[in-house]
Amino acid sequence: MNVVILDYGSANYHSIVNFLNFSENLNVKISYKKTDIKNSDLLIFPGVGTFDQALHNIKKRKIDKILKKEIRQGKLVLGICLGMQILFEFSDESKCNQIGLSLIKGKTKKLNITNVGWRKLIINKKKFKYFNNLSFYFNHSYFQVCEKKNVLAYVKFSKLKIPAIIKKNNIWGVQFHPENSQLNGKIFIRSIFNQI
């Protein structure tokens, strides 16, 4: 299975590569080459950095169009934290009104206080009840506002219900960091691999 971790300049690539090492039969690459994007079975948008920097680098590397085309044609995608946020339309984080990849409808809003730590998921859809009450590691200053039907799980933080797992067709987005969520992260990523 070919997994490409999209290189947009500023993310925890090494962390994700180390994390994926637990699984056999994976060919993991950190890349922004168009051929690698096309040939991948799973495209991971990593999650450390800022909205503007990530989109700026995607546009600078001229891969925004191919990303949109491949994803619209059904390429399996996992966006982690910021990597999920850039798949949406708008973000409060942008200082220059930058527009996201707009593959899912929704907006990213600022939290008053950073959500750092281990939180238990509350599952919305029966199909994913296995993950109910399992703890995952969160570290984010912005959160997603999107259509309810796409939210599979959320966490409660600062009187808010923060979407934790979002799914729309072939697009998966997670607000937590599976690569930092120990055993639960591994179980989660395996469930994504099972889709292929």
Place this chain on the structure above:
Amino acid sequence: MRINNKRLVSVVSIFDNQVVQSKSFNNYLPIGNPEITIENLARWGSDEILIQCFNQTKKNIGPNIKLLKKISINKNATPLIYCGGIKNEQHALQAIKNGADRVVVGYSFFDKFDYNVLDRISNEIGRQSLILSLPIIYKKNKLFIYNYVSKKIIDINKTNFFKLKKFVSEILITDVINEGHYDSFNLKIFKLLKINIPCIFFGGINSKRKINLVFKQKMTSAIGIGNFLSFKEHSYQNLSKNSQIFLRKPYYEKNK
């Protein structure tokens, strides 16, 4: 009511690529190998692991990327915080790309109260990935920041915490005098500290009683515990079991 969203952070002090026991930022006693230490702490289910590399700032050699790359292989999906020698956004980015998930900046800020350096780093890696380190000394009912390079102390009230909130997600407060000493963290610090940013407290917090006392403080988001965790198997789980109201359930590896 359960408020189990605080964290117990395993702190690993490193000097010349060796894990050391330090006392008050001094007297470094080698106690182990970084890779094995990280592997154990990850295996015991640490909420986060913080590695602090001493001397990177004093020697002005930037972050210890070689070591970071080597040890992050053993972190086993545990969040890794890197501290030591980060002076600018390039250093921070290097650390993040090579295995760190968050970074700590201290001296580069408090030496000249340079808010711009924090702004630039935060713009690059995001506020959530940036932690500010303030080594604190309690003296005559006042708090001071200890500048470990110049060995001078600076009044903590010179810090504009309101401004800092824009750039950093948490502040790592180290009780310098009591660092490396058993259960001696000075609780008077809480009375003088007026901070609107979540704090990680470190330095002389070891006993179950003291851990719970520090966790009870509203400003505490995490507690850092150093070498105390490395001397006995399952110390981490035993401590977190004791503070269940604040922490997630301890993790025990199943027999293979």
